[in-house]
Amino acid sequence: ANGSTYTGEWLGVSRHGQGIMSWADGDVFEGQWRNDRAHGKGVYTNLKGARYSGEWKDDCQDGDGEEVWPHGDKYVGQYRKGQKSGEGCFTFADGSTYQGGFLNNDLHGHGIYRWSDGRSYTGEWRANRMHGRGVSSWPDGRCYDGEYRQDLKHGKGLFKWPNGCSYEGQFVNGKQHGHGAFAEPGGEPSPGEWEEGRRAS
Secondary structure, three states: OOOOEEEEEEEOOEEEEEEEEEOOOOOEEEEEEEOOEEEEEEEEEOOOOOEEEEEEEOOEEEEEEEEEOOOOOEEEEEEEOOEEEEEEEEEOOOOOEEEEEEEOOEEEEEEEEEOOOOOEEEEEEEOOEEEEEEEEEOOOOOEEEEEEEOOEEEEEEEEEOOOOOEEEEEEEOOEEEEEEEEEOOOOOOEEEEEEOOEEOO
16 A cells, blocks of 8 residues: 555465565565564665665564675674674775674674774774773874773873883873873883873973
């Protein structure tokens, strides 16, 4: 009646078994049905070209699946109640990748993010942000091992430069702030107080 059509197996008046559902807007689901709901294995393709192939439960993506988008993004991993939740790998169109935990479509838990420019972060995530303990490295040789809050270095950490210098101590909102020790290459750490990324004493 609404322009959608179903071709497949029935149980009474319910879609049940193998079947193809085509909606008026161009979306198509081909796969298994149970009690009038997508349930089991199936492939959903929408008009814009996004495609999900994997497990379904009660009309929701649930279990293991693979989703690809027309602009080049791809996700392979676990779903729960229609959202990316569990372990998975997301490959972005620009070549960046994230491998690790997901919760309700967000990067969450422990994961490794590799940017296409060579940067990487291995550690804890919360709601799509680096949050907790982690290790970052840059292509020029810089490296940070310590605590993060909302994507910024925050808490205790050790930062090393490619020339051999290092800073170990407190960070606030991405900058050296509080008590910390700076060391020249091969030299002894020199402790002091820091403010907004600069040595204060």
